[in-house]
Amino acid sequence: MSARPAPAEPGGRAALLWLALAAAFSPVLVDLARNLASDPSAHPTALTPLLLAGCAWRGAGGPGRGSRDGLLWIALGAGLEGVGIAGGSWSLARLGLPVAVFGLARRLGRPAGAVAALAFWIVPVPHSIFAATTPGLEAFQLRLAGVLAGWVGVAPEIGGTVAIAGGQELQLFGSDGGAPLVAVLAQLGWAAALCRGASAARRVATCAAAGAAGLALQPFAIAIALVLLARVGDQAARLWLDDGAWLTAVAGALLYISRPSGRNEETCR
Numbered sequence: 100m101s102a103r104p105a106p107a108e109p110g111g112r113a114a115l116l117w118l119a120l121a122a123a124f125s126p127v128l129v130d131l132a133r134n135l136a137s138d139p140s141a142h143p144t145a146l147t148p149l150l151l152a153g154c155a156w157r158g159a160g161g162p163g164r165g166s167r168d169g170l171l172w173i174a175l176g177a178g179l180e181g182v183g184i185a186g187g188s189w190s191l192a193r194l195g196l197p198v199a200v201f202g203l204a205r206r207l208g209r210p211a212g213a214v215a216a217l218a219f220w221i222v223p224v225p226h227s228i229f230a231a232t233t234p235g236l237e238a239f240q241l242r243l244a245g246v247l248a249g250w251v252g253v254a255p256e257i258g259g260t261v262a263i264a265g266g267q268e269l270q271l272f273g274s275d276g277g278a279p280l281v282a283v284l285a286q287l288g289w290a291a292a293l294c295r296g297a298s299a300a301r302r303v304a305t306c307a308a309a310g311a312a313g314l315a316l317q318p319f320a321i322a323i324a325l326v327l328l329a330r331v332g333d334q335a336a337r338l339w340l341d342d343g344a345w346l347t348a349v350a351g352a353l354l355y356i357s358r359p360s361g362r363n364e365e366t367c368r
Contacts, residue, residue: 113207120173120203127180127196130189134223139341140274141223143283146349150290151217155210159293165208172202193222213293213302220286229273234260236276244321253329264329269336277317283345285310287352294356313348320344 121128134141176199183192197218204215238260245257248264255264260271288309292302320340328336 113209116203116207120199123177124180124196124199126184127189127192131193131196131221131223138223140229140279142342143279143345144221144223146283147217147221147286150220150286151210151214154214154217154290154293157294159211159214159290166205169202169204169206172205173199174202176200176202190222190225190227197221213289213299217286217289220282224274224278224282226273228278229276232276232278233273237271237273240276240318240321241271243318244325247318247322248325248329251326253326255325255329262325262328264325265332267328267333267336269324269328269333271321271340275317275321275340277314280317280320280345280348281310281313283348284313284316284352287349287356291352291356309352316348317344 131141131144135144176195176197179195179198180192181195183189183195197216197220200218201212201215204210205212241257241260241262245255245262248255253264255262257263262269262271285306289302289306291309292305297305323344324336324340327339
């Protein structure tokens with residue numbers, strides 16, 4: 100049985116509820132801001148509020164109806180925040196924020212639940228994932244990148260997770276294995292499907308395919324870093340890996356999203 104729709108909140112009261120939610124999760128917001136400033140692998144999370152606001156403003160996902168089960172989601176989010184902070188697990192506390200955002204969106208009926216789901220990408224890729232894949236994944240990606248770089252005349256010396264080219268050295272870390280780029284493209288895939296009025300199944304499929312593309316594209320990103328290492332220097336190579344690759348992916352994806360679909364689907368304009 101579906102939850103009984105709740106009456107829509109007036110605009111002013113809805114704004115106050117969002118402010119109250121931000122105040123309740125201010126410890127998590129401060130933690131996310133500090134993490135964003137100190138950890139390059141978290142930089143892609145800056146995209147999430149922009150995508151969420153843009154999709155909500157354009158009315159992506161269609162009109163929603165308030166549902167009282169949103170209160171349960173809010174309570175669950177607050178519980179995750181409290182348990183996470185008390186137990187010293189900020190990863191758990193961070194997860195409470197998007198859960199609560201989804202819940203308040205459900206309660207208010209706007210933005211649509213599919214739009215509010217974008218909030219889950221505000222949580223950075225946990226370092227436990229990097230720990231589980233390092234050094235094997237980035238070393239494998241680096242070997243592939245070395246082959247690709249050879250196609251343009253750059254022949255780096257590669258040993259494990261270290262590459263040397265042009266007298267400069269580049270050390271790869273767990274975050275260079277591709278997980279942040281996977282998260283970025285998965286989020287953009289979800290947003291693109293939303294903008295084109297896709298069904299829930301199509302949104303999930305597009306999100307998964309875009310994420311898989313991120314893993315496949317990571318060797319090309321590292322290859323560009325190797326070329327920069329040889330021709331420009333190690334700082335340029337590291338800057339490209341930390342920010343250049345995902346920002347380029349975002350620019351390309353946004354160009355695709357803004358392109359008319361050619362179908363009778365809702366398109367973000």
